[in-house]
Amino acid sequence: MSFEVSKEDKYSVVKVKADKLDSSIAASLKAEFLMLNSDGAKNIILDLSETIYCDSSGLSAILIGNRLCRNLDGTFVVTGLQPTVVKLMAISQLDTVLNIVPTMNESVDLLFMEEIEKDLNKTDE
Numbered sequence: 001m002s003f004e005v006s007k008e009d010k011y012s013v014v015k016v017k018a019d020k021l022d023s024s025i026a027a028s029l030k031a032e033f034l035m036l037n038s039d040g041a042k043n044i045i046l047d048l049s050e051t052i053y054c055d056s057s058g059l060s061a062i063l064i065g066n067r068l069c070r071n072l073d074g075t076f077v078v079t080g081l082q083p084t085v086v087k088l089m090a091i092s093q094l095d096t097v098l099n100i101v102p103t104m105n106e107s108v109d110l111l112f113m114e115e116i117e118k119d120l121n122k123t124d125e
Contacts, residue, residue: 003029005036011043011111012036013104014065021051021058021085029058033065042074043115045107049080054088066098075099075114079107 002018002025069076077099089095
């Protein structure tokens, strides 16, 4: 398989194990996001640290993961971007739409901060 999934207590991590996130694995990645989502996973970290190339089908899969998490009031985080993928994200302006952080630790911190903020907002209502 081109990626591995690990489920933690409050989030799941999908690590792409391929140097190219293109049409050859984008469909299976979308399917994985859908399965995680249907299992109730609302917080997903996508680790692209091994990926040096991403095409439009890969970007589409990433956007689907982001939308699925948002629909469940969750958070989707992309981490470990290589310089070529950073450029693509900037060109496509996805860096303004997605939560992109440099490391896995920062991804987990962001998820927990988002959860705390949502809990505080619920108590304010």
